[in-house]
Amino acid sequence: LKRALELANIVADSRYKLYDDFLHLDGRxxxxxxxxxxxxxxxxxxxxxxxxxxxxLS
Structure with missing residues (x-):
């Protein structure tokens, strides 16, 4: 869970522009x-x- 939440922050960080990889025509x-x-x-x-x-925290 800790890693999943860390990844969410990385994806949302505009410096990396990873969110572009999640923009798909159907949003799937x-x-x-x-x-x-x-x-x-x-x-x-x-x-x-x-x-x-x-x-x-663990």
Missing amino acids: RLGEYLDAVRRATIAGLEWGGSDPFKVI
Whole structure:
């Protein structure tokens, strides 16, 4: 989860212009990426308990 959130910040950073790779005509690539981040968050909660920050800070 920590890596997924770090990647989200990197993708959003305009210096790298990585967000261009997610701009697709139907917007599917961005949706797929966000779904993967969502799944990582849920998995982190399942394995790390009810505290979402425990997974991020570890």
